Structures are given as structure tokens and as C-alpha cells.
Amino acid sequence: MNRQEAAVEAAGLGMRYAWGRDHVLRDCTFRLPAGRICALVGPNGAGKSTLLALAAGLLRPTEGQLRVCGTTPGAARTRLAYVAQDKPLHPQLTVAATLRLGAELNPGRWDQDAAERVAFGSGLTPGARVRALSGGQRTRVALALALGKRAELLLLDEPMADLDPLSRHELTGALMATAAEHGTTVVISSHVVAELDGVCDHLLLLGQGRVRLAGDTDDLLAAHRLLTGTGADFGPHTVVEEHPNGRGRTALVRPGGALEGGDWLVEEPTLEELVLAHLRNPGAPALLTADATPARREEIAV
Template structure:
């Protein structure tokens, strides 16, 4: 493979005004974004932000209450879409009384004409899962491996994973991440990976969707989002932020003694004596998570196309 996996013209997910209600209120509200095909997209947000709801709407397991979400240009869970999407829920539902072998057979029989036995078996073999062991007797890491094997065996165009690595030890996590990235490299599979372990995303994801309070806060290429922000450090006294920041969007700002540390979205050159550098992914996410009021930012490729067409 010598070509990038993205297919910028094709769309994996596109939400316009998407809303989903749960018992006590809105889990998602007025969400509009686009994830181009071929991306490895991190879906990040605090607990209860709506990540799992978004994934289950995309998987076709629950309906949107407002607006719409298109998956691979079709309706979520529709007959033309469901066979092309794998979804792995957080609790990794598998049948505890099935053996490893039974589970793989189930994958084959439920996905006629699409099942890639070699891909599924490779993952199971690499983990030395005993074929006749019952799922209920496997360790957490082994169950995750088997669940991922089912998800890969389907040869999906879109892989939706809800906190897939949360119960894995560091070695298995590395192996599973490598398996995911290999899948992306071989088949240009679009991967949407919900996680709140920020460290496991750096170097893995090239696209980002940050949700908070049911709304989209950041969406776009990781590189472009990082380069749109600056960490600014310098000498400043007094509580109010420096006047020269008024021209920019300030995401966070705090003063310790005489030192001011801020994250801003510059709208041009930053006046004054400041040290500036591009934030790390973790810096960027933490600053936005700590400041829920910061304005949202979508890069051009993350703007839904149908809204533009309608406008």
C-alpha cells in the first residue's frame, strides 16, 4: 500500500441537526458533522456526553428523535447499510455458553457471502484462544479479542467501536490497536473509536469528534484542529485576560502568580511578548473538556454537505 486510506469525497457518517432523547432529557441535541470515509476517527467526550448514543444510532439500534444521521450515504441499519457496518458495544455482548468455535461459526452463518474466515481466525489464533473454551470462561482481554474477530470477519466498510480497549492490559491493548490499524491499512476501513483514554488515541486517530453535553464541540482532521490552536505562555498581571487576546477565541486561560497560560484560536498574529506552541492532542482535548462554554469548531471536511446543499 502506497496510497493514503482516506477517500475525502466519500462520506462514512453525516449528521444534520441530529437529536436523541433519553428518559431525563436529550442525549444528543442539534449535532451536525461529517466523517469522511477511510478515516480513523476518535469519538471523545466525558461520561454521559452522548458517545454511546451516537454509536447506537449509527448502528441502527435506536432511532434519532430529531434530524438525521446518514451512514455510508444510507439509513442506519437499512438493508443496504447493515451488512457493511460492524458495531462493537461497550459490554461486548457474546453468548457465554457458546465456545470460541461456535461464535466464529455464528459469524459465518449470520454474514453469508461476506464472511472472511481467515481474518477472524487469524486474530483468534494470535491470542491462542482455545477453540473449545466457552466464552463465559474467557478473560476480559480474550473476550475483547473474540468480539473484535467477529467485527473484522464481517469485512466492514465502517467499524464502530465503543470503548473497545477499556479492560485490556497494556500488551493486549497494543496488539489490538495494531490489529485495528492493520485492518485500516489493508482495507481502508473507516474506524470510529469511542474512548475516554486520551493516551490511547495519540498517533492512532487522524480524525476527531469531540462531543460534550450532547453537542459537537470539535470535528475534523487532528492535524488541522491542532494547528488551529496555540498554547500561549507569558508574563501577565491582573485577573482579566490580556486585551490583545480580544481579537482571538480564548478556550482557556489561567494565571499563576505572574504567569499566564492560555489556549487560544488565533485569528491572526498574537500581539505581545508570548511564547506560543502548538498543543498536543491531550492538551487540546483537556482544554475543551474543562471549558464546556468554548465555541465549537468544525474544519471544512467535517461540515455536513447536505446542510450546505440545503442552505
């Protein structure tokens, strides 16, 4: 199989912030092929931000390996961009000075035009002080810094939370345009999967610090079916979640055999149903599709 290069690969990745504290991430193994737009989804506290910070080289994992753009996160620093959840910026600088900072700190990789298009899209002036910006405007400037640095991998931690619908549409468009033009891999975290529907073609679902689902969204959807019927048992299929429905039952299953001929209605679940079912049932086995499974662990060892 001709596999695309991996933008991010993790094997047995674990992280805890201090001895004696609980693991924020444990035994995470997954692979993100290059060029994908990946939704990193999970409830609050699932470890999304920690995973992004690890990939950005801001933290050092306590266990396991992580490779980004084929190398260590530290060595991939010039090739990735990251926007933290709280959009840290220097409040004493103007917007123009903030972009200048991006230019100075990314020599040879800076695209001033791209940065200005994003920053000044909605009437923001270069002379505006960062401390006086609204939440949405801060997001704009933070994204401008990230897009100005022509990165191969964009790591965005809940980037759209502060944005009004118009800005959200416009900035998502800008993001997608960058991805279309340069083949950038994008990881966007969110706790609302619906927000990313249609934007993402890859899903990484985290629950309680573990990977629950990883893979191409179409592949993941194809691997699951909603069965509704009055039959007592769902046969050879792996049941992720089931609940009573009238006189019968409805179940989200991973088909383990032929679905036709069974005494039930077969439907394709939505991405949101898939995500919610897996989060409600931590006992259900995790599923990684083929292109989301790393090669053997030794091969990705740093």
C-alpha cells in the same frame, strides 16, 4: 474542493430515551470522511455510546438525520460492524461456534481467516466456552466477529478497556492493518484521548451531548495555540481557556490574527490539552474543520 466521501454524516441529530428525560445527544452536526481513524472522545455520559448505537442502526434518533456509508444506518447494516462497550456474546457458545455465528449471519462478507487471526492470537482455543473467558478474551472474540465481517465502517465502543498492554498493542495493530488494507473507516470511542494518540487522525469530541470539536487532528491542532505572556489581553484571538501563570497568563486560543509580534510565547498544544480545555469550558464555541462540516443540511437529509 475534492472531498472524500463521508462515512458518517449527522445533521441536527438528537436523542433522548423517553419523553421527559434529558437529551443524551442534542443538535449534533458533523461529518466523518471515509478512510479515517476517528477518536470519539468525551467524558463518561457525554453520549458516545448512544452516538455509536445510532450509527449502527440499533437505535432510532428522536431528532435530526444521520447517514452512514451514504445511506440510512438501517440500510448500511451489512457494511458496518459494531462492538458494544460490554462486548455481548452468547455465553453458552464456544469461541468456534461464535465465529460460525458470524459466518452464518454475514453470508458473502465473512473472512474466517481474519476472524481466526484475531480470536486465536493469544492461546485462546476454539473449544473454549464464552462464559469461561476473561474480559480481555471476550474483547478478542467480539473484535474477531467485527473484523471477520469485512465492513467499510467499524464502530468500536471503548474496545481496549479490558485489554492488557500486549493484547492492546496487538489488536490495535490488527485493526490498523485492516484499515490499511481495505481503507476501512474506524471510529473508536474512549474517555482517554492519550490512549488513541498516534492511532487516530480524526477527532470527534463530545461534551454533554454536543459536538465540541470535529476534524482532522492536525488541522485541529493547527487551529489552536497556547499563548503565555504578561500582556493583559489576547487580542483578536478566540480564547478557549485561560488561567494565571506566575505574573502573567496562559491561554489556549484560536488565532484570529497574526501571532507573531505579540508579547507572548507561542506553543502548539497537545491533543490532550486541546480536549481537556474544551471539556473544562463548555461555553467555548465548538469548532468543526472544513472536512468535518457536512454539506448543507438539506443535502444530507435522508
